[in-house]
Amino acid sequence: MKKKKRENGYLTVEAAMVFPVVLSVQILIVYLLLFQYDRCLLNQDAARLTVLGCSADEKEKNELAEYLRQCTGELSKEKYAAWNMDFLTMELAGDNICVEGNGRLLFPGIGWGIWEKTDFRETGVTYKSKKLHPVIWIRQCRKGKGEE
Numbered sequence: 001m002k003k004k005k006r007e008n009g010y011l012t013v014e015a016a017m018v019f020p021v022v023l024s025v026q027i028l029i030v031y032l033l034l035f036q037y038d039r040c041l042l043n044q045d046a047a048r049l050t051v052l053g054c055s056a057d058e059k060e061k062n063e064l065a066e067y068l069r070q071c072t073g074e075l076s077k078e079k080y081a082a083w084n085m086d087f088l089t090m091e092l093a094g095d096n097i098c099v100e101g102n103g104r105l106l107f108p109g110i111g112w113g114i115w116e117k118t119d120f121r122e123t124g125v126t127y128k129s130k131k132l133h134p135v136i137w138i139r140q141c142r143k144g145k146g147e148e
Contacts, residue, residue, distance in 0.1 A: 034082040035105050035121065043125050045075050046088055046099045050127040053090070053097040055137055064131070065092055084120075095131040100124065 053068050068090050077085050083103040091098040104120040132140070 031082070038080045038083045038103055038105070039123050041080060042083075042085075042101050042103055042123070046101045046125045046127045049075075049088060049090065049099045050097060050129050053092075053099070054129045054131050055134065056131075061092055065090075068092075068097075097129050097131055099127045 049068060049071055052071050053064065056064055056067055072088055072090065075088065077087060080103065083105055086102040086104070088099055088101040091100075102122065102124040104122045106120055
């Protein structure tokens, strides 16, 4: 007569407790990586518009404002993976250019108000610069390289 082996369910119980935690951590990491990716895109777009505004050769303020609006229109909100974008705004005050952008990501927090859409994580970026004449721009670039 064979003796029946006694089987325990410890592995099943432990896996049932550990698996949801591991899965939650992995989803959190992906969510945070999407946030970081979108934040980097926002910085890149704001810096690009600031440099374009500083180095543009339009003499009149109206021409420069129109040029920057056109450049802003070329930027796509579709490339942002997880954000609700309050898109880039620009201000021209004399020779100063200020580009600001904000983004929000729905993220469940302590209140877990997922359905209320109140738990947002926000970030913003501001770039300010002074518009330079193209010749001065080239001289400063050369100075930075050590050519002068």
